[in-house]
Every structure is written in structure tokens, then in C-alpha cells.
Amino acid sequence: MSEISASRFKNTIKDIDAVNAQDPNQELVGGKSFAKELIYGIRMSEMLMETYPDAEECLRVAARCQHISRWSIPREDFPMDRKGYLLWRTKLKQFHGKIAGEIMLSNGYSQEEIRRVDDYLNKRRLKTDPGVQALEDVICLVFLKYYFEEFYQKHQHEESKLIGIIQKTWNKMSEKGRQKALTLSHSAAATKVLSKALADEA
Structure with missing residues (x-):
């Protein structure tokens, strides 16, 4: 620069x-x-x-x-x-x-x-513009790192809703974004729901 x-x-x-x-x-x-x-x-x-x-x-x-x-x-x-x-x-x-x-x-x-x-x-040309996809990855990663735990606490009795949100978030990310997401830490309870959602997605 x-x-x-x-x-x-x-x-x-x-x-x-x-x-x-x-x-x-x-x-x-x-x-x-x-x-x-x-x-x-x-x-x-x-x-x-x-x-x-x-x-x-x-x-x-x-x-x-x-x-x-x-x-x-x-x-x-x-x-x-x-x-x-x-x-x-x-x-x-x-x-x-x-x-x-x-x-x-x-x-x-x-x-x-x-x-x-x-x-x-x-988010124009999301599927064809690597920069737009990179921004989408970052949005998803920030949600998962900083806001998912609070979201989980609020909706922990609505497992199907949580799983749906996680899967939608996962589907928005590129492979690079997903690999980064797998390195993030969460509480044991939230991690269990995350794992279940991603297992269903596999």
C-alpha cells in the first residue's frame, strides 16, 4: 500500500x-x-x-x-x-x-x-467474486467466534433452529472459511450442537 x-x-x-x-x-x-x-x-x-x-x-x-x-x-x-x-x-x-x-x-x-x-x-457476484466470498467468510467467522455462544444460550432449547442456523452459516463459507471455523473454541454444550449440525451436513 x-x-x-x-x-x-x-x-x-x-x-x-x-x-x-x-x-x-x-x-x-x-x-x-x-x-x-x-x-x-x-x-x-x-x-x-x-x-x-x-x-x-x-x-x-x-x-x-x-x-x-x-x-x-x-x-x-x-x-x-x-x-x-x-x-x-x-x-x-x-x-x-x-x-x-x-x-x-x-x-x-x-x-x-x-x-x-x-x-x-x-454481496454482488457472491459465487464468482473471491473478494465477496472472503467478506462472507469473515462475517460468518465473526458470528461464530463472538456471537454464537450468546445465540446458543438464548435458543438452547430450540435445537432444530440452532442446527439450521449453523448449517446455513456453514453453507455460506468457502473451504478456507470452514477450516478457519474449525479452529474456533466454544463451550462444551455449544460445541456439541455445532458438531451435530456439521455431522448432519456431511
Whole structure:
């Protein structure tokens, strides 16, 4: 990454974090309270670099702003059914792409680079674009590493639902993503459900 590119990337990440730091929802990390989406963005960046250390600049930007200002469009504003959920997700992707584009433009990125990040965030050409698949891997890995345990505790009496979620997550990942997922640690109970879901998938 050139000196100019490194500077604009650093400023863009700083601006993304500044937006996500406004999240009113908080999460405890190491006994300290942080804005939920700020922590999520940092985890996305860290997982991307762990799994895909050669990720190009636009993919790094997309990973950091995957959930940018997500709280601004609450799930409750849409019908609480499958159709409402899909509409909510579509609106979020468009919203994230818009904010990311504004931040990138202010830091000197080209329209082509802005479109690239928008493609990542909207999961365009998922089956044919290795970068989009890499981002999908990272999203799944962050969920499994940081959020699955809480999800398990909430739904532990709904095993079929848990197994379905795990299998859907698994099917979204590439082989490289799956191999990384197998290295993650969980509680004994959660691991048992994970193992059962993956055995059924085999």
C-alpha cells in the first residue's frame, strides 16, 4: 500500500469508527463498555487480516463498515416475518453502501473504488467474486467466534433452529472459511450442537 493510499485508508477507518462510536447500544468487552458496532467493525477487520492477510484495500474498508450505523434502521421498523426481514437486510446493505461511499469520497477514493466497496457490502457476484466470498467468510467467522455462544444460550432449547442456523452459516463459507471455523473454541454444550449440525451436513 503506497504512502498516499495508506493515509487515505487510515483516515477512512477513523471516520468509519467515529460513526460507529455513536451506537447507543453497548457491549461489555474486558469489563469495559463499548459501542456495539464499533467493536463489531474492529472484530471484522481483525478476522479479515487473520484469514485473508493479503486482502486488498477496498475489501478492508468493506469489512470495517459492514454494519456502519446499523442501529439507524431498526428491525422493528419492518414486518416481523421472513419478507420483512429480507427487506430490512436489503435496506441495510444499501444504507451501509451509501455511508461508506460518502466517507470514501471525502477521503479521495475514486468512483470505481466506491462502487467496489458497494459491491462487497451488497454481496454482488457472491459465487464468482473471491473478494465477496472472503467478506462472507469473515462475517460468518465473526458470528461464530463472538456471537454464537450468546445465540446458543438464548435458543438452547430450540435445537432444530440452532442446527439450521449453523448449517446455513456453514453453507455460506468457502473451504478456507470452514477450516478457519474449525479452529474456533466454544463451550462444551455449544460445541456439541455445532458438531451435530456439521455431522448432519456431511
